[in-house]
Amino acid sequence: MPKIIVEVMPKADLLDPPGKAVANALHRQGHSRIENVRIGKRIELHYKDTPTQSDLDAAAKIAEDFLSNGVIEDVVKIWVEA
């Protein structure tokens, strides 16, 4: 099924306690190469047929207005996956 994928992450200058907890657990398991972990959202919008440019523009607006909270999150990526 054709999709538009929207990716939302906590803003870089905000703490991310769940990510920090995962990073600490990985360090305890010896994964010292991983410096930090951040956890965000991947949202799939499913379409019956291939999304058009106007679908992508609408999705970008939905991502900013509805799928993310601009105070604490950034939309980092939007793309079509056929």
Added chain:
Amino acid sequence: MPKIIVEVMPKADLLDPPGKAVANALHRQGHSRIENVRIGKRIELHYKDTPTQSDLDAAAKIAEDFLSNGVIEDVVKIWVEA
């Protein structure tokens, strides 16, 4: 900062109530081209320098064992972002 990105989604045959709620809200707003919405996770693992193939192999194992619940979720994608 170089990263490995891990993406985790609820399994296709499971209900996703938050995704369904978003889909219903979008339909009420007139976005009828969007058939369905699924919400998953995007997890960023941050590295001091560019991840190697062995980092990627380790991340794939971490993704399966630790970042996702194999009963209800699938790891859909893992990639390096320099």
